[in-house]
Amino acid sequence: xxxxxSPGISYAGVxxxxxxxxxxxxxxxxxxxxxxxxxxxxxxVAEALRCGAQVTDLFVTVPARSRHAGLVTTAEGAGVPVHVxxxxxxxxxxxxxxxxxxLAICGFVDVPLSAxxxxxxxxxxxxxxxxxxxxxGTVLRTxxxxxxxxxxxxxxxxxxxxxxxxxxSAGSLFHLPxxxxxxxxxxxxxxxxxxxxxxxxxxxxxxxxxxxxVQERLGEPTAWMFGNxxxxxxxDLVALADEPVAVPIYGKxxxxxxxxxxxxxxxxxxxxxxxxxxxxxxxx
Numbered sequence: 001x002x003x004x005x006s007p008g009i010s011y012a013g014v015x016x017x018x019x020x021x022x023x024x025x026x027x028x029x030x031x032x033x034x035x036x037x038x039x040x041x042x043x044x045v046a047e048a049l050r051c052g053a054q055v056t057d058l059f060v061t062v063p064a065r066s067r068h069a070g071l072v073t074t075a076e077g078a079g080v081p082v083h084v085x086x087x088x089x090x091x092x093x094x095x096x097x098x099x100x101x102x103l104a105i106c107g108f109v110d111v112p113l114s115a116x117x118x119x120x121x122x123x124x125x126x127x128x129x130x131x132x133x134x135x136x137g138t139v140l141r142t143x144x145x146x147x148x149x150x151x152x153x154x155x156x157x158x159x160x161x162x163x164x165x166x167x168x169s170a171g172s173l174f175h176l177p178x179x180x181x182x183x184x185x186x187x188x189x190x191x192x193x194x195x196x197x198x199x200x201x202x203x204x205x206x207x208x209x210x211x212x213x214v215q216e217r218l219g220e221p222t223a224w225m226f227g228n229x230x231x232x233x234x235x236d237l238v239a240l241a242d243e244p245v246a247v248p249i250y251g252k253x254x255x256x257x258x259x260x261x262x263x264x265x266x267x268x269x270x271x272x273x274x275x276x277x278x279x280x281x282x283x284x
Contacts, residue, residue, distance in 0.1 A: 010081070010082070010083050010084070016083070018057055018081070018083060019059075019083070019085065019089065021034075021057075021105070022038065022057065022059065022093055022103075022105055023092070023093065025037055025038050025105065026038065026093070026095055026163065028159050028161075028162070031159070031161050035107060035108045036056070036105055036106065036107055036108065037105075037106055037108065037161035037166065038093060038094075038103055038104070038105060038106075038163055038166070039103065039104045039105075039106050039166055039173075040093075040094045040096065040099060040100065040102070040103045040163065040166070040167060041099075041100040041102060041103075041167060042064075042068050042071055042100060042102050043170050043171045044104070044166060044167070044169075044170070044171050044173075044174075045058065045071060045075070045102050045103070045104045046071055046074075046171070047171030047172075047173075047174045047175065048104055048106050048171075048174050049071075049074055049075060049078060049080075050174075051174040051175065053106050053107065053109055053174050054106060054107030055075065055078070055080050055104050055105070055106050055107075056080070056081075056105045056106070056107070057080065057081050057082075057083060057104065057105040058072070058075045058080050058081070058082045058083070058102070058103070058104045058105075059082075059083050059084075059085050059089075059090065059093060059102070059103045059104070060072060060082060060083070060084055060085070060101060060102050060103075061084070061085060061086070061087050061090050061101040062084060063101060064100065064101025064102050065084060065101075067101070068101075068102055071102065075104075080104075087099075087101075090103065094163070095163045095164075096163070096164075096167070108161065108180075109173065109174060109178065110160065110177075110178045110179060110180040110181075111177045111178065111179060112179070113152070113179050113182045113186060113187060113190050114190070115177060115179075116149065116150040116152075116177050116179060116190075117190055117191075117193070117194040120194040120195050120196070120221065121148075121149030121150055121191075121194065121196065121221065121223075122149060122196075122221045122222075122273055123143075123146065123147065123148040123149060123221070123222055123223075123224075123266070123269050123270060123273065124148060124149060124150045124151070124152065124191060124196065124222075124223040124224070125139055125140075125143045125148055125150075125151045125152070125223075125224055125226065125262065125266060126152045126154065126184065126187050126188070126191070126198075126223055126224065126225040126226065127139065127151065127152065127153050127154055127157045127226055128154045128156065128157065128184045128225055128226065128227050128228075128233060128237055129154070129156045129157060129227055129228040129233075129237075130153075130157045130158060130226060130227070130228060130229065130258065131157065131158050131228060131229065132158065132229050132258070133158045133159075133162040133163075133164035133165035133168065134164050134165070134168045134259075135168075135229055135257065135258045135259045136153065136157065136158045136160065136162075136165050136168070137160075137164065137165040137166065137167065137168025137169040137170075137173075138168045138169075138259035138262075138263075139151065139226065139258070139259055139262045139263075140160070140165075140168075140169040140172050140173060140178070141168065141169050141170050141172040142259070142262060142263045142266055142267075143172070143176065143266060144169075144172035144175045144176050145172075146266045146267055146269070146270035147270055148176065148266060148270075149176065149177065150176060150177040150178070150179065151176065151177075151178050151179070152178075152179040152182055152184075152187045153178065153179065153180045153181070153182075154181075154182060154183065154184040154187060155181050155182065155183055155184070156184075159180070160173065160178055160180050161180075184225070184237060184240070185240065187223075188223070188225070188240045188241075191223040192242075194221075195221055196220075196221040196222055196223045197217065197220055197221065197222050197223070197242045197243070198222075198223050198225060198240065198241040198242045198243075199218075199222055199223070199224050199225065199241060199242065199243050199244075199245055199265075200224075200225045200227075200233050200237070200238045200240075200241035200243070200244040200245070201224060201225065201226050201227070201232075201233070201244075201245065201246075201247065201261055201262065201265050202227075202232060202233050202238050202244040202245065202246060203232060203246050203247070203255055204232075204244075204246070205238075205244035205245050205246040206244075206246075207243070207244070207245055207246065208245070208246050208247075208248045209245055209246065209247050209248060209264065209265065209268055210248050211245075214243070214245055215268070215272060216272075217243070218268055218269045218272035218273070219272040219273055219275060221273075222269050222273075224262070224265050224266060224269065225237065225240070225241055226258060226261070226262050226265075227258075228258075229257065229258045245265075247261045247264050247265065
């Protein structure tokens with residue numbers, strides 16, 4: 001079967017050293033040690049290559065190699081070794097029920113906290129104690145969509161390189177600066193020193209996102225702080241903020257999930273900042 005492989009493409013058996021290295025990256029401890037992670041699916045792989053991330057290996061099934069021939073060719077052209085694997089091996093690596101047949105080993109892309117304050121950002125998402133990787137990845141994707149300048153995964157939050165988080169980000173992990181493992185207190189201090197207001201998304205807050213005064217202030221540079229999916233932000237973290245704000249619930253729902261609430265908050269800030277840029281003052 002090796003005789004059918006194109007230059008730069010090999011067939012990886014179950015005992016392949018590169019395959020063993022990839023398997024280890026399903027564990028956080030090994031990801032930290034190697035400073036490498038797995039990016040699964042054509043969207044993530046394409047964005048990694050397009051954005052110049054360090055891609056060291058690409059694993060592909062035979063059907064995906066045909067379906068995404070252009071992407072495989074791009075990887076080969078970039079000098080990335082391509083390994084053909086079975087569907088069973090891909091399922092094991094991708095850790096998902098329906099893998100898309102493409103998976104890359106990428107180097108870490110996170111930056112130090114100091115890197116996101118020069119120049120000062122206008123909009124940042126701070127994730128404090130966010131444990132669900134799907135939610136975290138979706139917030140990252142939303143932050144990218146609204147034009148935020150960075151996302152901070154504080155030290156008690158999920159690993160941004162968790163496979164489910166990477167998938168949920170849909171390639172956005174490669175688009176904007178991500179800080180991993182900073183203390184939330186340090187992140188808040190750095191944002192405040194850079195001139196940003198810290199707004200805590202807190203369902204218990206006395207002021208709502210649709211309050212005209214709140215909307216007026218959202219035109220200023222802002223760092224939104226989001227808490228745990230189950231219990232939100234504890235009082236000591238809310239106390240770090242300049243202002244706690246609640247997302248209004250007009251119907252009978254008990255609450256919004258984290259990703260939905262974050263989308264509402266981030267888009268509110270993005271819109272207010274765009275109005276501010278056009279008119280020279282905040283407004284609705």
